[in-house]
Amino acid sequence: MTNGHPLIQVKNLDLYFGAFHALKNVSVDFHAGELVGLVGDNGAGKTTLIRVLCGMHTPTSGEVYFDGQRVEKFHPKLAIDQGIETIQQSVGLCDNLSIARNFYLGREPVRRILGIPFLDFTTMRDKSTRVIRQFGLRDNVSADDEVERLSGGERQSVKIGRAVEFRNRVVIMDEPTNHLSVREREHVNELAVQLKKQGLLVIYITHDIFQVHKLADRIVIMENGEKIEDASTSKMTAEQLEEVIRQGGRVVERREALS
């Protein structure tokens, strides 16, 4: 499964915020058709790492390759254009806009009249209505409603629906099951597996190792801005991995010292 060249390759990545060393020499590969769990405590650097991948942060040093090509410029627009879709925790939806407008934000479908691009309202409304029905939003919510009126779970559903709708190569999910009910959670997890089976790379960020161990092919553990473990789920059990997190990487160090 992990043969062939990696879809995303991160080499010796360092990132500073002012004096704060947020990512320390991180190297990791991600392959197409793989579901990778990115796990670690709060402040471990998971979100920072994926924000580099989706173009929101520019690394201080180190290299990122996408599909064998070195990424020179980091901007969300470039990442989205290449097919990297990210479901972020706190950002992604503008409260003041309708669901339909949010759905297509940044890649609005247009109908040209005399060469002037006008929004294609029919497409925007129809497609986003279909997706929000499919993702189980309340029946009285329409695509023209402002996002302001949605609950936390509904917002998450809109973001996930949007990520699935556009044909992408990579879907990154940052704590996708936060704010969700048990049933919604299962639905999201099934979706993640489905996407993987369609040949996409899915990076699933969580601090719940037991949940993601059931889904993922591989687990990457981060701690204090460093990658401390990178193991296939068939090689290590969830309990073993949890021990690694609890020890803050000391288990790995010891193992490496022995070998």
Place this chain on the structure above:
Amino acid sequence: MSLAAIKPVVRRHAEIGILLIAVALVAFFSATSDGRWANAYNFATILQVTATLGLMTLGVALVIGTGEIDISVGSTFGMGALVYLWLASRIDPSAAALAAVAVGAAIGLLNGLLVTRTGTPSLIITLGTLMIFRGIAIALTEGFSFSIPYAARKGWSFEILGGGEFLGFNTALYWLILILVVLTVVLTAMPFGNRLLAVGGSAASAHSRGIRVGRIKLSAFVICGALAAFAGTLEAGKLGFADGSMGRLMELQAIASCVLGGCLLAGGRVSLIGALLGAFVLSSIQSYLVVVGVAPQWFLLFLGIIVVLAAYGDQSLRQWALKK
């Protein structure tokens, strides 16, 4: 049919509040002024004032929509007027107007670049440029005279640029209507408008969706500067002369109009027609005070109180409409 039924309408149409105020004021002013306020001549005057203030207000509303603010527009207005007057007696007025708009756009570009490239609050940057260009305007008028000789105040290109009337209204009004329609279409039915509102609603979310936040803000500043200078051009065309204090305090009236019209200062919610109604209400009050013989000084006092009340009223209305 209950109050609850109109909540969604209020939620989507920020201008409802100002529309009610405008209607009530027009009724009140007409009833209490013995026909001195509500007559064709006075209306034409009010609409001319509304037109120039309104053009400036439209630009400011766009900038406010992105979550920034531009208080340099009063000075840009003055610079536009001076450039137009200086050139109009030398070259064709239409070319002079283009030059004035270009100067305004350049001021807007300067504002926008300083704000987006350095990440500095726009309030401070535009406060700085407000002073810079006001000083330049005064210095220019101390050395040169800016007026068009009466003999030269004719020709179609002079008349369509605020210097003449069409169907009894100053031509500035038609420019206002044209630009209002264009900007409304841009804002509501084009990707640029969608992105502009997204930037104002949540710059971080817009950025994460691949929108170049800086560029959107920069465009808003450029449009705002160009419109303010164009408003100055039209005012100069009407008066035929200008001094260095032209447009002073207009930036505050423009911001007041936006707030009155239901634009959210935090960004993300804009009503162009509402902002215009705001400008109309301010011009109407000013004219009413004149016709009923109240000292014009009261206008400032009212203006201050109205701005705060309007902001409060708009917020309360909005909160009521958002309640489920």
Place this chain on the structure above:
Amino acid sequence: MTVKQLTHTQGLGAIIGVVIMLAAFTMIDFSGWWTRQTIANVVQFTAILGFVAMGQALVIMCKEIDLSVGSVYGLAGVAFITLEPTLGVPGSLLAALVIAALAGLIQAIAVVKGQLPSMIVTLGGLFTARGIIYVWTGGSVHNFSEAARNHPVTRLLGGELFGIEAAIFWLIAVGLALNLLLWATPFGNQLLATGGSKESAESRGVRSDRVKVAAFVLCALLAGFAGVLTLCDRPQTHVTLGELMELEAISAAVIGGCLLAGGRGSLVGAVLGAFIVVSFRYELIALGAPSSWYITFVGVVLIVAVIFNQILARRLGHSV
């Protein structure tokens, strides 16, 4: 104070600015700058603008802004002179300060209770207070009587002490008190916390609304006091008294290192900022430039200062 502490003060930019400016002015125009008259004027107006700037700095530190200070300054000055015939000098002084404090209080309540942006509320305050000045004076110019000019209170506020403008002593006294208030009392700590992170401050039990009200009232009081000081020195009112002063005061506070993001600032810096702004005015006059260039220069200095401070703050690792 160690070098490290020095480089970490918010006023660093202003200190550098003052040094460069003085050096430049001395080189350009030694004889025009270092004269008794210029220095006296600069000191007097620095003191006056300094008061307004310190008030503005306090408001900016709790992440709000007060655009009304110019009008409040004018209103207090007009009240001081207009009420003097009926209330006497001490009475009208008190009345002027009460009016100023009320102006601050009303606006503060609109900001915290009405949950409105302070920019809009104080913009309204700017109009309203200026409107009251126009309506009250009817545009006429008021003067002090000879007796009022010679009243000890007038002399104490507006005269000279040991050959130096009295205003500067007031500035030093009030400045010291405010610095103590800001850096050595719980209130100061709460004010900075409110500006830095309102939620965190409130979660620790700080009543951030009250802190903001206090800051607005202090700011208006300082502006009013500055207005009174001006008129004790030159007892004549204009309806335009204090126009554009809000811009000068914000410039001074920003030049002095106040970040609009709140939570950081320096009162000493604000006074130094006022010194820079006022010095520019007199240097330009001394150089014979048209007075309007002064406005342009303040604008340029404001933009340069705010960008410089922004870069400086980022270098020091603050998030701005």
